[in-house]
Every structure is written in C-alpha cells, then in structure tokens.
Amino acid sequence: MHSQSPSAGIVTPQIAHFEAPLTLKSGAVLDTYELVYETYGTLNADKTNAILVCHALSGNHHVAGFHSEQDKRPGWWDNMIGPGKPVDTDRFFVIGLNNLGGCHGSTGPSSPDPKTGKPYGKAFPIVTVEDWVETQARLADRLGIESFAAIMGGSLGGMQVLSWTILHPQRVKHGLVIASAPKLTAQNIAFNDVARQAILTDPDFHAGDFYAHDAVPKRGLRLARMLGHITYLSDDVMGEKFGRILKNDVFQFGYGVEFEVESYLRYQGDKFAASFDANTYLLMTKALDYFDPTHHHRVSLSEAMKPAQADFLVLSFTSDWRFAPGRSREIVKALLDNNLNVSYAEITAAHGHDAFLMPDPHYHSLVRAYMCNVVRSLGL
Amino acid sequence: MHSQSPSAGIVTPQIAHFEAPLTLKSGAVLDTYELVYETYGTLNADKTNAILVCHALSGNHHVAGFHSEQDKRPGWWDNMIGPGKPVDTDRFFVIGLNNLGGCHGSTGPSSPDPKTGKPYGKAFPIVTVEDWVETQARLADRLGIESFAAIMGGSLGGMQVLSWTILHPQRVKHGLVIASAPKLTAQNIAFNDVARQAILTDPDFHAGDFYAHDAVPKRGLRLARMLGHITYLSDDVMGEKFGRILKNDVFQFGYGVEFEVESYLRYQGDKFAASFDANTYLLMTKALDYFDPTHHHRVSLSEAMKPAQADFLVLSFTSDWRFAPGRSREIVKALLDNNLNVSYAEITAAHGHDAFLMPDPHYHSLVRAYMCNVVRSLGL
Numbered sequence: 071m072h073s074q075s076p077s078a079g080i081v082t083p084q085i086a087h088f089e090a091p092l093t094l095k096s097g098a099v100l101d102t103y104e105l106v107y108e109t110y111g112t113l114n115a116d117k118t119n120a121i122l123v124c125h126a127l128s129g130n131h132h133v134a135g136f137h138s139e140q141d142k143r144p145g146w147w148d149n150m151i152g153p154g155k156p157v158d159t160d161r162f163f164v165i166g167l168n169n170l171g172g173c174h175g176s177t178g179p180s181s182p183d184p185k186t187g188k189p190y191g192k193a194f195p196i197v198t199v200e201d202w203v204e205t206q207a208r209l210a211d212r213l214g215i216e217s218f219a220a221i222m223g224g225s226l227g228g229m230q231v232l233s234w235t236i237l238h239p240q241r242v243k244h245g246l247v248i249a250s251a252p253k254l255t256a257q258n259i260a261f262n263d264v265a266r267q268a269i270l271t272d273p274d275f276h277a278g279d280f281y282a283h284d285a286v287p288k289r290g291l292r293l294a295r296m297l298g299h300i301t302y303l304s305d306d307v308m309g310e311k312f313g314r315i316l317k318n319d320v321f322q323f324g325y326g327v328e329f330e331v332e333s334y335l336r337y338q339g340d341k342f343a344a345s346f347d348a349n350t351y352l353l354m355t356k357a358l359d360y361f362d363p364t365h366h367h368r369v370s371l372s373e374a375m376k377p378a379q380a381d382f383l384v385l386s387f388t389s390d391w392r393f394a395p396g397r398s399r400e401i402v403k404a405l406l407d408n409n410l411n412v413s414y415a416e417i418t419a420a421h422g423h424d425a426f427l428m429p430d431p432h433y434h435s436l437v438r439a440y441m442c443n444v445v446r447s448l449g450l
Numbered sequence: 451m452h453s454q455s456p457s458a459g460i461v462t463p464q465i466a467h468f469e470a471p472l473t474l475k476s477g478a479v480l481d482t483y484e485l486v487y488e489t490y491g492t493l494n495a496d497k498t499n500a501i502l503v504c505h506a507l508s509g510n511h512h513v514a515g516f517h518s519e520q521d522k523r524p525g526w527w528d529n530m531i532g533p534g535k536p537v538d539t540d541r542f543f544v545i546g547l548n549n550l551g552g553c554h555g556s557t558g559p560s561s562p563d564p565k566t567g568k569p570y571g572k573a574f575p576i577v578t579v580e581d582w583v584e585t586q587a588r589l590a591d592r593l594g595i596e597s598f599a600a601i602m603g604g605s606l607g608g609m610q611v612l613s614w615t616i617l618h619p620q621r622v623k624h625g626l627v628i629a630s631a632p633k634l635t636a637q638n639i640a641f642n643d644v645a646r647q648a649i650l651t652d653p654d655f656h657a658g659d660f661y662a663h664d665a666v667p668k669r670g671l672r673l674a675r676m677l678g679h680i681t682y683l684s685d686d687v688m689g690e691k692f693g694r695i696l697k698n699d700v701f702q703f704g705y706g707v708e709f710e711v712e713s714y715l716r717y718q719g720d721k722f723a724a725s726f727d728a729n730t731y732l733l734m735t736k737a738l739d740y741f742d743p744t745h746h747h748r749v750s751l752s753e754a755m756k757p758a759q760a761d762f763l764v765l766s767f768t769s770d771w772r773f774a775p776g777r778s779r780e781i782v783k784a785l786l787d788n789n790l791n792v793s794y795a796e797i798t799a800a801h802g803h804d805a806f807l808m809p810d811p812h813y814h815s816l817v818r819a820y821m822c823n824v825v826r827s828l829g830l
Contacts, residue, residue, distance in 0.1 A: 095703075096701075096703035097703075098703075195703070196704070253694065254694070255685060255688070256688040256689050256693055256694065256709070256711040257680060257683075257688045259694070259709050259711050259712065260680045260715055264673060264677050264680070264715070267672070267673060267716070267719075268648065268673055270705055271673075272669075292651075293644060293647060296643070296647065297644050297677065300641060300644070303637075305637045308635070308636040308637045308640065309637070311636070312636040314742065314746065316746065321740060323475075323476035323477075323478075323576045323736075324576070325646060325650055325732065325736075329636070329643075329739070331636040331639055332643045335640055335643060339647075356705075360708075366696065
C-alpha cells in the first residue's frame with residue numbers, strides 16, 4: 071500500500087443529485103444535474119471545519135487519497151491535503167468536487183441529456199465561475215455546511231474562491247487564492263482561443279456532437295494540451311528539464327521527434343486526448359475567459375471585492391508567466407483597499423504556473439502556517 | 451502613387467537559375483533550383499556596396515518598394531530600406547531573396563519536381579540555415595559580389611547572418627543581427643512543434659502531398675499562425691491593443707468571437723492560411739530548431755564564432771519574449787570573446803518580437819548611425 075507518505079487513504083466518490091432547476095448566467099436552465107464529490111477527514115458536530123477545494127482547468131473531485139488498494143496515483147493535490155499535511159485532514163473536513171460541465175462524473179456535455187437520453191454535446195450550456203459557485207453552495211447546503219472554514223484553489227480554482235467571497239461573503243471564513251488572477255489578459259484569452267480553435271476545427275468534433283458520430287476530436291484536444299503545457303511551465307524549467315537534448319544521437323531531418331521536449335509534449339497531448347472530454351475543455355476555457363468581477367471596468371476590482379469579509383492567503387510564484395505575480399498583487403491591493411486581513415507571498419519557484427501543484431517546502435510551510443491560523447481563529 | 455514616404459520605387463523580381471547540384475546538410479541533393487530575388491539601389495563599380503537581407507520565418511524577397519503603380523503594400527522592411535532610409539539605397543545595393551524552400555518564387559515544396567513534373571510535396575528535403583547561406587553565396591557569385599558590405603536580418607534572419615560570418619568570414623564586412631538568438635530554447639522548439647503538429651495532423655495535409663489532392667491544410671496553418679502571432683507580440687502590447695474589449699456589447703455565451711483579440715488572431719490565421727505554403731512553414735520552423743553553431747555543446751558559442759571577422763551590430767528589444775535580450779547578450783559575449791568590434795543595444799520597445807519590423811525612431815537611428823559607419827569604414 072501507500073505507506074511512504076500519509077495519505078487520506080481509500081476514498082469513494084459520492085454523487086449528489088439536484089432536482090431544483092438551475093438558471094445559469096447565460097440564461098440557460100438545467101432542470102436537474104449531478105455533482106460528484108469526495109470528502110476527507112471528519113465534519114465536526116458544529117460543521118465549522120469544512121474546507122472546499124475548487125479545481126482548475128482539467129482538475130476534478132479526486133483531490134487526495136486513493137480509489138483502491140491497487141491505485142498507484144493519488145488525487146491531484148495529495149501532497150497538500152491529508153493527515154498531517156499542510157491542509158490537515160485530522161483537523162479539517164475537506165471536500166473536492168468535479169465542477170458542473172466536467173467530465174469526471176458531474177453532469178457535463180458527455181452526460182445524457184434527460185430530454186433525449188443521448189449525450190448533451192453542443193446542447194450543454196456554457197457555465198461560468200459564478201454558476202459553479204452557485205452549484206457548490208447548493209452542495210454545501212446538502213451537506214449542512216453553513217459556512218466554510220476555508221475555500222481554496224489554484225489558477226481557475228482561485229477565481230472560484232474570489233467569486234465565493236463576493237457572492238456568499240458570510241459563508242467563507244478564509245479564502246486561499248493561489249497562482250490566480252482577477253481576470254484574464256488578452257494574451258491569456260488568445261492562448262485559450264488557439265486551443266479552442268484547434269478543437270472546434272477538428273473534423274472529428276462534429277459541432278460538439280462527436281459522441282453521436284462515434285468520434286473523438288483527438289487531434290484538437292492534443293494540440294490544446296500541448297499548447298497548455300508550454301504555458302504551465304516556465305521557460306527556465308523547460309530549459310533545465312529538456313534543453314536541446316536530442317531523442318537520437320544525430321538529427322533525422324524529418325518531422326518525427328528530434329528533441330526530447332517534442333516527445334514529452336506529444337506524449338502529454340496524446341494522454342490527455344485519450345481521456346478528457348473536448349466539450350468540457352472548451353467550456354472550462356470559456357469560464358476562464360468570462361470571469362471578470364469588474365464587469366468590463368464598470369467597477370474597479372476594489373469595488374468588486376467590497377462584499378468580501380473573509381481573511382485571505384494569496385500566493386504567487388516568481389516563474390509563473392501565465393498568471394504572473396503582478397496579477398496576484400492586483401488581488402492583494404483590492405483586498406487591502408477593503409481593509410481585509412490579507413497574507414501574501416511571492417514564492418521563488420522554477421516550475422512556472424505548475425508550481426502550485428508541486429511540493430515546494432516554502433510554499434507548503436506557508437499554507438501549513440496559514441491553516442494553523444485558521445484553526446486558531448475558528449477555535450477548532 | 452506612394453509619395454508620402456520615399457521608397458525604393460517599382461521593383462521587379464528576378465530569377466536566378468542554378469544547375470550545379472547542391473548537397474544539403476541532410477545529405478539530400480537538389481540537382482537544380484531557382485532563387486527569386488530583388489535589388490534596390492545600384493551596385494558600384496568595385497562591387498563593394500552590396501547588402502544582403504535575410505528573411506525570417508514567413509518573409510520573402512520583397513523587402514522594399516512596390517511591384518506596380520497600383521500596389522498598395524510595400525515590401526516587408528520598406529520602413530528600413532530605401533532612398534534616405536536607415537539602410538540608404540542611394541548608397542547601398544540591397545538584395546532581398548526568397549530562401550530555398552520558400553513559397554514566393556524560389557524552389558520549394560510547392561515547385562514542380564523535375565523528376566515528376568508535379569509539386570515536390572513531401573519529397574522536398576529539409577533545408578538548414580547553413581544550406582541557405584550556401585545558396586545565398588552562390589547568388590552572390592552569380593552577381594559578382596565577392597564580399598558584402600553588410601548582411602542583415604531579424605529573428606531567423608539574424609541566424610543566417612551569424613552563420614555567414616562563420617562559414618564565409620571573408621565575405622562579410624558587417625553583420626547586423628537583430629532580435630535573434632544563437633539557438634532555440636526548449637520553449638521555442640515546443641511552440642514550433644505545436645505549430646507543426648497542427649499542420650501535420652490536419653487531414654488535408656495528406657502527408658505533405660496535399661497539392662495532388664487539391665487540398666490545403668488551412669486548419670493547421672491557421673492554428674500555427676495564430677499561435678505564432680501570440681509569441682510575436684508582447685503581453686503588454688496585446689493588453690494595450692485589445693485588452694478585454696468585447697466584439698459585442700454583451701457576452702454571447704457561445705464559441706463565436708467574444709473578444710477583439712480572438713477576432714484579430716482568427717483573421718491573421720485565415721489570411722496566412724490562404725496564402726502561405728504549409729510545407730514551407732514546416733521547413734522554416736525546422737531550420738530554426740536545427741540552427742546551433744555549437745553543435746550540441748561540442749564547442750562553446752565563443753569557439754563557434756571564432757572564424758568570424760566581421761564587425762557587428764546586435765540589437766534586441768526589451769519586450770521580446772520569443773528571443774529575449776538575454777539571447778542577444780549571449781551572442782555579444784561570444785563576439786567579444788573573439789575580440790570582435792561589436793555594437794549592442796537593448797531597445798525599449800513595447801511590441802515584442804515584432805518590434806524589429808516597426809519604425810521605432812530609436813531603433814532606426816541606431817541602424818542609420820551604424821550604416822554611416824559602414825559607409826565610412828569601407829570608403830563608400
């Protein structure tokens with residue numbers, strides 16, 4: 071078994087079925103939907119020790135622990151969450167869920183549309199960060215959790231944390247916003263659009279209804295993932311990891327793999343294309359693009375954050391060029407403008423945007439220290 | 451006519467046909483080939499005032515002037531080259547050519563293979579920077595030019611300048627290496643490979659023989675160009691130019707254009723896909739990847755540059771993240787290690803890699819000053 075490091079152990083995903091219609095920001099309505107989630111640790115009698123983990127672009131509900139004794143890979147944030155870990159499941163009750171529109175068990179484009187019995191495909195509506203917060207709040211209601219000790223997330227997950235503190239200020243005691251941004255830049259949107267166009271123009275996409283054609287737009291998904299990977303890593307770490315190392319001793323003068331970095335990227339692309347739903351990928355990138363608490367500069371970010379009452383930990387990583395430290399500073403300034411209690415650190419790390427998933431000791435000790443503070447402040 | 455700024459006027463491309471077989475670095479042999487080129491200004495009696503302009507990824511021989519009275523767009527470096535311009539065609543005889551493998555008139559994958567009478571397609575060999583230098587040297591021989599007053603180029607063009615000074619040190623008096631790099635990083639190669647994979651996996655590519663199928667891999671080329679464009683521009687300039695400006699007043703919640711930046715990129719992609727040859731694009735990116743004067747660290751860059759005898763002007767642009775100033779500094783250090791006469795400047799510019807094509811006054815006055823020095827040093 072996995073005795074080398076303490077883990078949340080064997081966990082079993084659960085399904086919450088919702089019958090109350092959900093009106094999305096786009097105006098579309100979902101009459102029913104399901105959310106898949108996992109929990110780690112024990113909810114205390116007062117239900118005051120719950121932590122919600124919001125996932126990023128390709129994440130899911132399987133945050134920590136293993137699905138079986140044979141399972142070799144733990145959840146995606148297992149280095150952060152578990153017994154004795156920075157987010158200690160001996161003290162906290164941690165919830166991971168797959169967001170609405172996902173492809174890991176929650177209702178999404180690949181789920182059967184109750185109207186037709188066939189996958190939604192292009193009929194599945196676009197969802198936003200605010201829509202996710204609404205569904206997450208309904209899940210909290212279902213579990214009897216009035217307010218969260220903390221809500222935490224990296225990247226797109228951090229945007230959900232910000233949105234929670236605006237939409238449900240009383241329900242969030244602490245917000246952990248990691249490697250995130252208050253909204254995308256033109257360059258961020260541009261990268262997303264190239265990824266989307268790769269999928270949308272793949273002949274196997276069939277306008278989103280590829281399920282009915284027994285096809286998968288693997289070419290497009292593969293390109294989207296390859297491109298994404300470049301933006302998750304820093305130039306430096308790619309240099310250290312791959313440099314100009316050749317696959318063979320000499321150049322082949324063809325279009326096969328010449329450099330190790332090509333081999334790595336193509337492998338990552340293939341793996342992702344074989345397992346992720348193309349419509350979910352599209353939808354997640356749109357949620358990123360649309361997120362903008364300032365509503366097109368109608369208000370400043372400081373005004374947008376006015377409802378927030380939580381304490382915050384904001385973290386950024388020096389080599390992250392996707393959501394650079396400057397983007398986190400914008401968040402910190404807006405929170406300070408509202409006289410909120412903010413801790414902030416720019417962590418020296420080589421791994422670019424991906425650093426938020428890495429077991430960096432400085433990073434983890436900051437989160438650990440903050441969570442001790444959460445324990446104290448809430449009297450847990 | 452185009453009286454608003456002095457231009458090289460109406461120019462007519464010329465064709466040079468070569469019968470001597472050319473053995474490429476890959477080992478492949480081209481028995482015959484043609485190069486299309488243009489010239490501006492007048493070659494002096496001693497043939498000492500010639501300047502060769504080497505183009506980048508998607509460039510061509512049409513560097514300056516117009517092709518007809520009706521022609522609305524001048525050559526791609528018309529702001530730099532012409533009568534009274536920084537590279538003054540009243541003093542210099544400037545040559546622009548389309549590199550071998552190109553798609554603007556020189557022999558390339560879309561040209562008829564003499565063996566079959568049909569386009570080469572995938573039968574066209576991969577060419578390298580060194581191969582280009584060899585063909586350019588043969589063109590110089592044809593024109594009776596023993597040595598160039600200067601050879602200049604930006605980006606991939608700058609790599610050709612470096613290669614010239616190594617392979618034919620006596621034939622280059624001055625090298626102008628602009629917004630370039632001594633070799634690609636892993637990240638550079640990674641971006642190139644995503645672009646290539648977009649083309650190679652486009653069903654209309656037909657393994658490079660799309661001509662025979664009356665098809666054009668437009669989807670792939672379009673994605674390659676969209677991605678390229680992001681890397682040519684700085685994050686800042688994209689922010690200034692597009693920010694989060696919407697195409698419509700409100701979100702459409704669909705996969706059409708929401709943001710202006712998407713509209714711009716898709717337009718650039720479509721335009722390019724309608725005019726550029728996919729095989730040429732692949733080949734140009736490979737030439738970039740392969741260029742490495744250090745031959746996989748077998749020698750240092752300083753040792754690699756040992757043969758060079760030219761004086762150099764090296765220029766970089768602060769916001770260029772494709773070939774950042776640090777890459778130019780590597781070149782400068784290697785040249786200084788060889789006690790060469792080097793002028794270097796890092797120009798404060800917002801436009802990213804594309805800055806080398808912009809009429810920035812500081813940039814242009816530096817080139818102008820350097821070219822005055824070339825005139826003096828060669829007694830022109």
